[in-house]
Amino acid sequence: GAVVSQHPSRVICKSGTSVKIECRSLDFQATTMFWYRQFPKQSLMLMATSNEGSKATYEQGVEKDKFLINHASLTLSTLTVTSAHPEDSSFYICSARGHRDYEQYFGPGTRLTVT
Amino acid sequence: GQNIDQPTEMTATEGAIVQINCTYQTSGFNGLFWYQQHAGEAPTFLSYNVLDGLEEKGRFSSFLSRSKGYSYLLLKELQMKDSASYLCAVENSNYQLIWGAGTKLIIKP
Numbered sequence: 001g002a003v004v005s006q007h008p009s010r011v012i013c014k015s016g017t018s019v020k021i022e023c024r025s026l027d028f029q030a031t032t033m034f035w036y037r038q039f040p041k042q043s044l045m046l047m048a049t050s051n052e053g054s055k056a057t058y059e060q061g062v063e064k065d066k067f068l069i070n071h072a073s074l075t076l077s078t079l080t081v082t083s084a085h086p087e088d089s090s091f092y093i094c095s096a097r098g099h100r101d102y103e104q105y106f107g108p109g110t111r112l113t114v115t
Numbered sequence: 116g117q118n119i120d121q122p123t124e125m126t127a128t129e130g131a132i133v134q135i136n137c138t139y140q141t142s143g144f145n146g147l148f149w150y151q152q153h154a155g156e157a158p159t160f161l162s163y164n165v166l167d168g169l170e171e172k173g174r175f176s177s178f179l180s181r182s183k184g185y186s187y188l189l190l191k192e193l194q195m196k197d198s199a200s201y202l203c204a205v206e207n208s209n210y211q212l213i214w215g216a217g218t219k220l221i222i223k224p
Contacts, residue, residue, distance in 0.1 A: 032210070043216045043217045044214050046211065102146055109156065
């Protein structure tokens, strides 16, 4: 149990376009979802925390107007990278946690390349 | 501030034992996690400690001392597939995970 999926797994887009990444909890209700970014050879960096039905809480230095997060249901959260630039190229990973869980369950990640 | 410290890289021999240390300073403590991450993949959960002491799970064990802000991950009978990065993370009182930079473990035959 506790499976999290992400779509797409890889995406290449042109500079200036927007990209949407979906994160789904397949077999449990995720009251909280987290979005991380990871640059090569670096640790995970938390971008934002989202609770179902409320606005996401962004970490310091993360532009909320650039990285739009929507947690519309207990099984789906989306991250939209707006007006993407090459420096946004990274590995984006979501994780989800149920109401009584201490563990965060990670999605497989999305490799974004902006050309 | 909040920070997690762990060694950047360690090397060990196949079949041996290795201990990866982690020290932390966070605003509150709700538990400590160890994750394994292979290159290009998402992290996978290894262990969770919330009380002091040793938690054993097969070849992997994790220890916690809350008074010292210290944990270690012990890997026994190392296999080549254990070559990966090992991430220490602490959940603070806001239920956020604070991540260490990870320890790259290199296993040599």
